[in-house]
Amino acid sequence: MTDSSSDAPKTPAAPNASGGQAIWGGRFSDKPAELMQAINVSIGFDRRLAAQDLAGSRAHAAMLQKTGIITSADAEAILAGLETIGQEIAAGSFPFREEFEDIHMNVEARLRELIGPAAGRLHTARSRNDQIALDFRMWVREACDRTAAQIRALQKALLAKAEVHAATVMPGFTHLQPAQPVTFGHHLMAYVEMFGRDASRFADARARMNESPLGAAALAGSPFPIDRSMTARALGFDRPAANSLDAVADRDFALEALAAATICAVHLSRLAEEIVIWMTPQFGFITLSDAFTTGSSIMPQKKNPDAAELVRAKVGRLLGSFTQLAVVMKGLPLTYSKDMQEDKVPTFEAFDALDLSLAAMAGMVADMQPVVDTMAKAAGAGYSTATDLADWLVRELDLPFRDAHHITGAAVKRAEQLGCDLPGLPIDELQALDPRITGSVYQVLTPAASVASRTSHGGTAPDQVRAQIKRWKEVLA
């Protein structure tokens, strides 16, 4: 601690100590500057936007040249310098420096080192506000495309497994209680549908975000004769954003992508949870190879589904990221505020987590093997074909469904007393409930017959499942 008594010598090096501010200045002169730098600097994370920043600068420089705002000689020097910077970044030799704060100023500072004062002309008719809006939007757009491709890969893994097991019976559950037999293929195809909607949510978000903010400049537009359609086209946008204030102020494109990502992570967590349940010895429905399991340091018998558990947990990060950005944006007055620099870390983290989760899940789906006999045995347990019995009574004896439901309930109760399953209930026991019941009823009481009978569109009958697999194969081809 320094002493701030009036006897203390004035330090000439302290820049803020002038004008009789010795007490305050003597103690604090340098620290606020350092803290300012510490809280302000973003190069540690926005260096991930280097490729987008360079692409934006190339398009901007070409437009400045074409519109005559800068000379061809300057434009060529700028483009050559940007090319060198791109190579340096690819080679890992680019000097990312904290003193230049963010990716934009790091690139500009390096450009000046490489080509001299012409570098200063690149920022004509541009602001870091439209620059970051552009870079980040392009990053999120690419993340949407990458994620959609990963979802497709996961869907293909699910499809391949479903095709092999279109007729493999397993219990279908409601309330995690055995409900009606279904096929394993049908169950996997349910996830193909969910992930299909996830992919389409990313496509929708992408279409909405595909407007270029470049040329909005700081917030109000530019007095230079810029061509915003030219840069929009060059960067793969459908059109320039129509309102310069909106273009620099909103991050709804990232929120929308994070919402889609969170929903996808929710789906992943449900499949992950099922893998965890199916892997338990109590269920024993599937096995996972050593590739996707880990052992215990103390219990030698253990084979734990850690990858599935981690996928199940990652959704927390995703929803957390969405929440973080929503809270950052909430209540911000138009237009740009530095708060918005906090948009990047949650978004990067969310997509990193989703990327890993999708890849791990695709790997697990390809890896997992159903234990067909165990599934089949379980499919018949818990009186799972009771609905089939009730339906038979409706069809064959013309009973109202409510009456059939009542008789079937009595049959289940009797089976419970006798310690058998429904197919094992003797015919005289059934006829005691209704004398018109015949031996043909047993044909509908096996799990295989049960699933085969559910031929309604989208039902679990193997032919229906195969029809959906065929449709999806065409969609994903």
Ligand code: ARG
């Ligand atoms: N690093 C900033 C961000 O990520 C770039 C924009 C800065 N603009 C400004 N006017 N300070 O948001």
